[in-house]
Amino acid sequence: LENSVMQLETLSESVKGMQNEGFSNSEIINTVKLELSISRAKSLIGKLYNDEELTEEEIAKLKSGEVDDNDEELESLLKQFSIYTMESYNNASASSLIHGNVIKADAEMEEESNYEYKEDISNIAARFIGNNEDKLPKPDYAYFPYDLFKLVKVEEHIYKPLRKYVKKVEMKLKILNSYLSDYDGSSDLVTHALGPSSRLEQRAQAIVSNPLTTYRLIRRFAIKLPDVWAMIAEDLEEELWRQLSKIQMKQEPPKEKDWKDSIEALFRIQYYNGYKTKEFANGDLGEMKSNVKLTAEQCMEIGLRAVALKQYDHALEWLILAQNKHLDAEDDSEIDLKFLQQSLDYAIKEHNKAWEGYDISRSLPDPHLYTKKVSNSHDVDFAKKNSDTFKEYSKKVRNKEQYGYHTQYNFINLCAGEDLQTAKEKSRLYCWQERSKHPYFYISPMKMELLNEDPYLVQVYNVIGNSLIEEVRNVSISKLERSEVINYDLPDANDVSQVRTSSQTWVDPHELIQPQKIINVMQLVEKITGLHTLKPQSSEDLQVACYGTSHHYDEHLDAIQDPRRTVESGERMATFMFYLSTVEEGGKTAFPVLGTAAKPIQGSGVFWYNIKHNGEPDKRTWHGGCPVSHGIKWVMNSWILEHQNFLNRPCGLHEGE
Ligand SMILES: O=C(O)CCC(=O)C(=O)O
Numbered sequence: 001l002e003n004s005v006m007q008l009e010t011l012s013e014s015v016k017g018m019q020n021e022g023f024s025n026s027e028i029i030n031t032v033k034l035e036l037s038i039s040r041a042k043s044l045i046g047k048l049y050n051d052e053e054l055t056e057e058e059i060a061k062l063k064s065g066e067v068d069d070n071d072e073e074l075e076s077l078l079k080q081f082s083i084y085t086m087e088s089y090n091n092a093s094a095s096s097l098i099h100g101n102v103i104k105a106d107a108e109m110e111e112e113s114n115y116e117y118k119e120d121i122s123n124i125a126a127r128f129i130g131n132n133e134d135k136l137p138k139p140d141y142a143y144f145p146y147d148l149f150k151l152v153k154v155e156e157h158i159y160k161p162l163r164k165y166v167k168k169v170e171m172k173l174k175i176l177n178s179y180l181s182d183y184d185g186s187s188d189l190v191t192h193a194l195g196p197s198s199r200l201e202q203r204a205q206a207i208v209s210n211p212l213t214t215y216r217l218i219r220r221f222a223i224k225l226p227d228v229w230a231m232i233a234e235d236l237e238e239e240l241w242r243q244l245s246k247i248q249m250k251q252e253p254p255k256e257k258d259w260k261d262s263i264e265a266l267f268r269i270q271y272y273n274g275y276k277t278k279e280f281a282n283g284d285l286g287e288m289k290s291n292v293k294l295t296a297e298q299c300m301e302i303g304l305r306a307v308a309l310k311q312y313d314h315a316l317e318w319l320i321l322a323q324n325k326h327l328d329a330e331d332d333s334e335i336d337l338k339f340l341q342q343s344l345d346y347a348i349k350e351h352n353k354a355w356e357g358y359d360i361s362r363s364l365p366d367p368h369l370y371t372k373k374v375s376n377s378h379d380v381d382f383a384k385k386n387s388d389t390f391k392e393y394s395k396k397v398r399n400k401e402q403y404g405y406h407t408q409y410n411f412i413n414l415c416a417g418e419d420l421q422t423a424k425e426k427s428r429l430y431c432w433q434e435r436s437k438h439p440y441f442y443i444s445p446m447k448m449e450l451l452n453e454d455p456y457l458v459q460v461y462n463v464i465g466n467s468l469i470e471e472v473r474n475v476s477i478s479k480l481e482r483s484e485v486i487n488y489d490l491p492d493a494n495d496v497s498q499v500r501t502s503s504q505t506w507v508d509p510h511e512l513i514q515p516q517k518i519i520n521v522m523q524l525v526e527k528i529t530g531l532h533t534l535k536p537q538s539s540e541d542l543q544v545a546c547y548g549t550s551h552h553y554d555e556h557l558d559a560i561q562d563p564r565r566t567v568e569s570g571e572r573m574a575t576f577m578f579y580l581s582t583v584e585e586g587g588k589t590a591f592p593v594l595g596t597a598a599k600p601i602q603g604s605g606v607f608w609y610n611i612k613h614n615g616e617p618d619k620r621t622w623h624g625g626c627p628v629s630h631g632i633k634w635v636m637n638s639w640i641l642e643h644q645n646f647l648n649r650p651c652g653l654h655e656g657e
């Protein structure tokens with residue numbers, strides 16, 4: 001027995017060796033058969049039976065013929081290896097397939113496994129296109145960046161077998177072509193010599209009379225065709241399906257709607273950040289050069305989507321870009337040029353129609369129209385967009401006492417990186433190390449930056465540490481829900497809306513492993529602001545929000561302004577908003593009336609009062625979150641409430657203050 005085990009181990013060693021070389025199971029099995037030869041494998045089993053030290057029971061079995069030294073037994077031995085090697089089956093090198101002998105299929109085994117996988121094919125496919133019967137959770141890809149993480153992981157497993165399959169198909173083609181082109185080559189010569197209308201008999205005569213064509217004829221049968229037969233017999237698709245069937249899809253895959261949303265996300269980012277189409281499509285996200293380039297085909301697809309959405313500036317620019325990219329030698333994507341031209345003509349016509357029909361008495365000019373009619377791509381290159389004029393407008397109209405529609409221009413311009421504060425306003429801003437507000441700060445001063453003097457707006461750095469941030473984010477991820485905005489008509493019903501596309505949740509410190517840490521941070525906030533946050537009813541639960549790319553929060557006031565909701569604890573007197581991540585591009589918190597924006601820097605927080613000294617909402621604190629261009633933005637809001645804090649903030653000297 002020991003001897004047999006040793007030999008089995010040797011066998012298993014060589015199987016492992018082949019596995020490491022990247023051979024597939026069927027290749028390994030066939031090689032084992034060929035190289036060790038069936039008779040040697042049989043003798044292994046034979047030895048097992050003939051060994052003197054076999055137990056009585058085994059001998060009895062042997063005698064009764066229950067275990068027979070036949071091919072079936074050998075098969076099962078080999079199959080054990082196939083189970084053994086199944087797990088780490090990967091990357092069979094295509095060149096190994098050239099040795100036609102190795103891949104000669106074992107008819108019996110193929111049949112058996114064919115049966116298994118064919119049963120599942122429709123199921124497997126359905127799983128990847130989201131039509132299968134087991135109901136998988138349906139994620140909202142447009143709103144939950146962490147659902148996209150799962151897609152990235154699944155795709156990793158889809159890509160590998162497909163890439164391997166393609167390699168093998170290419171190898172298959174190579175072998176088929178190698179045979180076919182040799183045939184074509186010699187038959188061309190014969191046709192050339194005999195003329196195109198020669199009969200088969202004549203051609204045969206010609207081929208056989210020439211030693212070179214004879215050599216080639218024989219060679220094709222002896223050397224080339226065996227490889228061809230082996231290639232045809234090997235069912236590459238079966239192997240592919242088997243690999244794919246192992247992939248677990250834990251959520252429904254994206255559908256057409258998600259794809260459309262992902263294009264709209266591009267438009268939103270582009271619009272808010274003022275990104276030029278050409279640079280954007282070559283990977284530039286503001287200062288961040290991501291190097292991700294879109295193809296002509298993709299630009300065309302995006303342009304067509306813009307036509308459907310009547311965003312004519314985007315439509316024209318993306319379609320023209322598709323045309324230009326198509327001329328680029330590097331771009332080998334497939335596009336229908338005629339259809340592209342027709343779409344462009346159509347978009348120009350529709351733009352001009354919309355331009356003519358636009359009601360200019362409306363307060364906001366359509367940002368997706370040009371200031372003039374356009375007739376070709378040259379015009380588009382030089383035309384000014386309505387949205388370009390927002391910039392000038394924004395600088396002219398900024399008036400601190402007003403809020404309303406014009407703040408939309410300011411908001412967009414602030415998101416796009418404009419600085420709208422006047423030189424006078426800026427001259428009064430500074431950074432400092434806060435040492436005086438509490439004795440604690442003598443030891444550890446706070447880094448502060450004044451963003452606006454009146455109303456007071458300040459950013460505090462290093463107020464919350466990385467390990468706590470990580471814990472808060474981890475606890476929140478699984479609880480995130482689409483953010484809602486307050487519905488003022490129905491005080492108990494909030495709405496999911498396009499105003500706020502982030503997702504959010506509420507965090508109770510006791511959900512954390514170290515609740516004390518967050519209490520310490522809130523004590524720090526109390527010291528900085530001089531307001532209570534930890535006493536009952538002195539602040540709301542902490543609200544955590546997460547923004548994926550393109551997600552934003554339109555301008556709003558944090559003040560609730562609804563006596564039915566504020567009767568008990570008062571208005572949201574102040575906001576302390578922590579940034580739980582640094583955002584590489586976009587995602588600023590913009591204050592359009594103040595003309596400034598705070599940049600999300602992990603660990604910092606922004607503080608302002610939402611109400612005036614007299615208790616009325618301070619509409620100058622109108623603010624919103626700009627769409628994220630690159631990164632994932634996390635914030636945590638602490639809304640500090642009025643009734644527990646009114647003694648901490650003195651009244652003003654004037655009525656409206
Ligand atoms: O995300 C931002 O920058 C602003 C968030 C905000 O204003 C809010 O949650 O009330």
Ligand SMILES: [Fe+2]
Pocket residue numbers: 556557558623
């Ligand atoms: Fe807010």
